[in-house]
Amino acid sequence: MKKGIIVLLVALALVVLISPGLIGRMAEKSVDENLNWAAQESGGLAVTSENFSRGWFSSEGQHRIKINDEKVKAALGAVAQTDDLGPFPVLIVNTHLDHGLIAVSSLARDKGSLTPGLGNAVSTLSIELPDGETVELPGSIYSKIALSGELQSKYVLPAGSFEEDGGTLSWGDSDIDFSTNPNNGKVTAAGRISKLKAEDGLELVEIAGLTFSANQAPTQYGFSTGDASVALDGMSVTSNGMQAGGIKSMKVDASTKVKDGKLSGYTRLKLDSEALPQFGEVSVVADVNMAGADAAAVGAIRAALEAQGPDPDPQQMMALVGDDLKRLLAGGVELRFDQLDVTLPKGTVKTKLDFKVRQDDDATFEWTSLLLTTEASADISIPQELLDMMLQMNPQVGAAVGMGFLKQNGDVYEMQARYAKGLLNINGTPMPIPLGMFQ
8 A cells, every 4th residue: 555655756756747748848849839730721921939948837038920931021012012112021929838747737728628738828929120129019819738739829908099190000809719729731710900099190990890600621632621600790981080981890701622533602792881972882792602613733833923023924824723713614613693783872782693614525625615614694684863963974885775685674774695506595586606716
């Protein structure tokens, strides 16, 4: 009995002496892996670990994240409309880890069950400017590090404001939850940003609130699939004291998946705008679906486009992606707009579109084959009052009525177009397309 107690005491002593350093090392490795994996997925980012001080019960570390890819810099320069952005600032992440004696000391309750973890972490952010000045960023990131390598984090941003060079940026309480796992590549995120306002004395942009969520997992084809959702409660833009537009509300839901090597997905959009000059308030409802796309071809095309950067050469791009594009089309693909409604004060334009390329032999596929393998349909309805307004703005719209593309049906004008095997039919009138001009 005494011998067993002594063995137990020795084992406990070893746990007390060895586990803290071991868990600290594992926690450090998990943070490094997640940050480096996120940088690789984002592209063009470099992460370096500095000043990591490992203790028995807690550790301190610092990571520096910077942009080192010229193509990413060029893309940002294109957005900023300048060729010289100068040196880029560096994001600094300071992290405090509490990792306890052993891994199970960091158990986290999840729906009544216990999940073992490596510890808890709190991170703060700052920006190091090119001149060496450091600017502290508001908010903190609270993380839980699991034994599996998953990093679960929450970014908490209390309400506050920031002033610089005559401009003011203010925000309400906001938070973002996200998790990453380098072992399986899965990423989840959900967040809420409230009462964001930016003004510089001349222009004012206000966002009433923004919520979003995403759940993405990688595929073998070089891209990720999953679900995503964004909801905007409202946004207004004011210039020189005058309303310059805005959005009353917007909701976007999207989803993609791969099954049997085929990529499919959908996007749902509902948008209500503030009043626009000459049009008034505008509402858009869209339901877009895609199915049957060859996932390997999509991945290859995506990789080629990314490799070319923000300003690719069209001829060079076609030479690079031509074969993959043929493989994509030969495999068969369908793009449908099951609903595309645009509502103006004068009425609603309703549109349904369907483009389908039938599967063909990719070994013998040629561009001229598209004319025979493509099927398409379009159904458009325009209220007469809205068409009259369009005629006042652009009299050439009347040509569509005169040529029979739009036919009156009561108080609306309609177009029904069908295309198959090289023959276009609009409102019952066949319009053959000369195939010779494409050879």
